[in-house]
Amino acid sequence: MAKYVTDGTVELNGGVSVHSFAAAVGKMEGDGPLGDCFDYIAKGAELGEKTWEKAESKLQQYAFDIALSKGHLIKDDISFIFAGDLLNQCTGSAYGLRELNIPFIGLYGACSTMAESLAMASLFADGKIGEFCAAVTSSHFCSAERQFRFPINYGGVRTPTAQWTATASGCCIVGCAEQPPFVRKITIGKIVDMGVKDANNMGSAMAGAAYDSITRHLRNTGKAVTDFDAIYTGDLGQVGSDILHELFARDKVNIENIHKDCGLMLYDMEKQDVHAGGSGCGCSASVLCGHILPRIKSGELHNVLFAATGALMSTTIVQQGESIPGISHVIELSDKCI
């Protein structure tokens, strides 16, 4: 059984592994620097569907189906599925997975949902509640734009701090196995509100949460930044990453060489016009499933922290003048079981 350490940190028993994983992305993400890592790259934003919402659901289906076939599993092998996305009432997941007939637990952690769903799936697997559990998330640039910002064809200018919602989906199938990557420890994020009110500056809103969760994880597990090959944050983008570095620098800890941000990795920051970087549930999900997990599996990376970050806001609340709370869940991944 998993052991509760303190202050939101849980240590797993050992042997909880991401059995198989897959990333499905849009064309722009496929054209980015990680293009070769992904299992499926869509030719167009529509994915052959009539609405953006259906396109997002389809992307999530693809990620799940590919993860299943890569793990040589059938859908009846999955005991529970944890899924979430950015659309109102998590409909990207509900409609994408409705044909599966698998017990479904919908989650909302904004862009941190990949870490949240992976944490829940790992805890279920650790407790031997079911054989395999799936963690799935997705986001789609067009469905997010029309919900949170403006119509696609509207000629509004984005601010330099704005981030680009990734058209991407990731799926992890977690179970007890002897093959890496292993999920070792989990630190559940707290809601951290730094008072940022600008909905076009999510990096700033989330950097405080990332700092809080990562430092808490290190403190609770007695580890230092240097014990890890890399610390990946969800999607702080350029602005949030710079703030995170400064927050650690105040503690006299330099994380600049170890820290990587999924939002800065997914796109070519020079050539692709994404302003401060990528965002959306699918951003960290696709980088995790396409880039990070394969490297742990191959032994290239040994110990890694994956800290997906989310901004827990809605357009209504922000328009009412409220500040934007952030959250970040930390997953410690390793190529060793214990």
Added chain:
Amino acid sequence: MNISKQEYEQVAKKHAGSSKMYITIPKAFLIGGFICCIGEFFMNLYQYIGNDNEKSAAFTSITLVLISALLTGFGLYERIAKHGGAGTLVPITGFANAVVSPALEFKTEGYVLGTGAKMFVIAGPVIVYGIAAAFVYGIIYWIMGLFS
């Protein structure tokens, strides 16, 4: 947290880049100016073929709105607007884009609750406050007329 909200605001402000105004303002001026030149061209054309000033002005607006609506439909207006900024927002073409883009975007929710209801979601406030400002201006103009 090792930082107060006030200090965090300062740190966040320091790292948030601002627009490069030495590039964006000249670009807005040139692209906005170019749209006005196109307007002038049509104005002269309509006058040349025998319309009076008032009619030519109306025809010019209609033509610019039509061009903007077509460019929006083909997904080209937002590409120009990305560089044009206020230069594409302020002329009547920007207004047309603000009406046509939600009309197209929300077509998936039906012609009544989608296109019909959402068409003025961006341009609506401009119309509301435009009319309100005109009303206030009218009252002031009327009061001034009483004393002259």
